[in-house]
Amino acid sequence: MxxxxxxxxxxxxxxxxxxxxxxxxxxxxxxxxxxxxxxxxxxxxxxxxxxxxxxxxxxxxxxxxxxxxxxxxxxxxxxxxxxxxxxxxxxxxxxxxxxDVEKESYDKMTGVYTKSAIIEYAQNLMQKSPPKHFYFFLMDIDNFKSVNDSFGHMMGDNVIIEVAKAAKKHVGDKGVVGRIGGDEFMLVLEKVNTEPELREILRGIRYEIREKYMDEKENKTVTISMGGALFPDNAKDYDSMFQISDKMLYLAKTKGKDRYIIYTPHVHGNILYDGKVMTIAQHMLINNQKSDLIMGLMDKFMMKRNLSLNAALEKMLITYNLDEIFFLGDESLSTSFGLKKIADDDGGHRFENAGLDFSSTVPEDFHPMFDTYPLKVVNMFDLQRENYPRFASFMVENNLRVLVVYHMTLAQKGGYIIFASNTSSSCRLSETDFADLAYFSRMVELSGRCP
Known part of the structure; x- marks a missing residue:
């Protein structure tokens, strides 16, 4: 006044x-x-x-x-x-x-910080010297549009209020919560010192919302997804922290929603380099690091033979962001061995044996496509469906987006090694990645260690 x-x-x-x-x-x-x-x-x-x-x-x-x-x-x-x-x-x-200033700092509907207030809060923390470690997370409500469409905007507003309330409750005095968009929130957790403590907070928010909106048949009607990283270890400025957290949130969505993902460089790759967005030269450096992995596998897996096939396959799935690897017999086209990477709720990975039956594509449809050297790449969006109708249907039915198929002609039993990514995968393979997959496949073939 x-x-x-x-x-x-x-x-x-x-x-x-x-x-x-x-x-x-x-x-x-x-x-x-x-x-x-x-x-x-x-x-x-x-x-x-x-x-x-x-x-x-x-x-x-x-x-x-x-x-x-x-x-x-x-x-x-x-x-x-x-x-x-x-x-x-x-x-x-x-x-x-x-x-008046304090009043302008809080969102009228939810009581958490406004977008400008929490951005300023995060930026002020990042400018401290020496740098202070803190976790930075983005969170939003899964399929929020369908909530509004199905139950009306009043119900939608109520959901936003309850999500904000749950976030404030579980964050407590460990940090602050802000609303940066309609159903989008930011969490700045400057008093969380360990990852187990962080996971406890994130799980608490997620479980409370999931249980609150469980219907009579125990179907989850409202869930949330979160993605974030650690400052300054993973990035050194606000824009880069936001970008990397946004990528982790996107990954949480593509992996099935109702989960949180904490950025881990050896799991999710070098999204950022030295705290900044990677340049072309730095991308080349990451490609060289992948090549170093291939050389390491040649030494440990093929020459010294002190690394198991399973361990080698797991490294390939993680490093190249693939979902599955299969070994097929030359005639039957049935899986003799397969490994599948599965994202867990905490953002890590576990591996399970898997199988895939290609026999429905019939050899007449399969062999002409992949009887080439060193490998063949099939993208479901580019596949000539009129020429390979059964194989196109097979990819759609099995949720397969990209297959990289190596035909083993030197192995005693012959057959195929198939690297696969599904339709929800964020995998984007480069030309050097394809070359690395070919090198690895040849290693497996020549080692005589095919399952």
């Missing part, structure tokens, strides 16, 4: 707004010395007398308000170039100014 007052150089009140009269509690005050304590008067007089005509100054002093209390105010004092004009004062109660 602002109050308007006009005075002369002796601090006599010549005019004022009604709100100022209400603020001080009576209209009989003729001079500011009646409401400003003597300890503050001298600095106020100095400010008034020192103003250059046509300029203004800011002065702070106390005023006795209508409750009889002394309140600090900030006054912009302006003197006209015309000597006969009154001196104008625009007075604001400092406590009210603070309250």
């Amino acid at each position: 602002s109050y308007f007052v006009e005075i002369d150089e002796n601090l006599n009140i010549l005019d004022c707004s009604k709100s100022f009269i209400m603020y001080i509690g009576h209209g009989s005050v003729k001079n500011l010395d009646m409401i400003v304590p003597s300890t503050d008067l001298s600095s106020l007089r100095d400010a008034v007398h020192g103003i250059v005509p046509g300029r203004s100054v800011l002065s702070c002093f106390r005023v006795r308000n209508n409750n009889g209390d002394l309140s600090w105010v900030a006054a912009t004092i302006e003197k006209s170039v015309k000597p006969d004009d009154n001196i104008k004062m625009d007075i604001s109660d400092i406590q009210s100014m603070k309250a």
